Amino acid sequence: MTNTTPDIRAIAAVHEAEKQQGRWAAAQIRDLAKFAGCRPPGRPGIKLADGAPEEVAATLHMSIRVATNRILEADYIVRRLPATLIALEEGTIDIARVRATCQITKPLSDEDARRVEEAVLAQGPHATYQEYRRALRRQAMKVDPEAAERKRKQREEQRDVVTRKSEDGSGKLVATMLAGEVEAAYNVLNHLAYRARTPNDTRTLAQRRADVLVDLVLGRNRERVQANINVTVPLSTLIGLNDKPGELSEYGPITAEQCRELARNGALRRLVTDDFGHLLDVSPYRYAAQGLANRIRMRDRKCRQPGCPVSERRCEIHTKSEGTGRRQRRRERDYRLMCKRHRLMHERAKGWILAQPEPDRVVFVTPTAQVRQVVAERFEEPAA
Ligand SMILES: [Zn+2]
Known part of the structure; x- marks a missing residue:
């Protein structure tokens, strides 16, 4: 630590504080579960003893409802997700990932819940919270496909359109639809909004999206386009x-x-x-430019910058060999997806180093010498 600079010390302290928060959160979970064990329910039909949530609520200055949820959650984690709790203690994952694990494993049996947590933890913390959630959902679907399908059918029954009025003269129309339909409908709206742009149009894309939706619903737009998802x-x-x-x-x-x-x-x-998550329909050796671009988009599916959620649709294909002028054999590992913001960031910010030893693995070295490896999410998790 002799020749460290203030930025390295500051980012190390931020990292350490995050790990300490996990340690304290894990300790609190264990103690809440212990407290619940000291106050067993005194009559049948209740999960917590009369007065137990009220005691926690009074101590922590929170509502009784929140206190109840916190105690039940702590009890659930200690009982069903021991490995997840240890990962929180060790600073591998944060409390948000622990809560996601609770939520997604809830409909599963004890044994299946444990299989899901172990499989997902074995893959590490993942680049973002959303990726961690998707990995959990993927594993839960694998260990109990019928439960996932039942849940989907239930959700299907709840499809609806509701309005949310606000007092400022606008309102929201919120539709609950099936996942595939949401994507398809949104893509159609985007497409029509692009096309609706007139010369000297001062409307933003967002405003045009709202306008074309109103036109479609009210029958003022007869254009039909194909959804592309x-x-x-x-x-x-x-x-x-x-x-x-x-x-x-x-x-x-x-x-x-x-x-x-x-x-x-x-x-x-x-x-x-195939069953290992490799695309079968595009050969790596027979690529036209568009074929390679499609393949890179399908491989990365979002900006490769750690923590950036920007999806493939709003990313550009980024390469370090850009502008060399020499005709060279283009390989998949020379390219990666980057959103506009991060493509520019790598041009403007000093000290970032990028390497891509394998097509789906990018290594980032930050200016404070943190090393982060980002592996593109596979369509199929490797067998544990
Ligand atoms: Zn990005």
């Missing part, structure tokens, strides 16, 4: 051999039955993989 389906699922989950672009894992339903829908682009 990607569903990735393992071949074995498509032909009904098993119930492996697939993926919907920008949404994440979906159940096997939903894959088959979506794959039958001609408006969607279907990508078929």
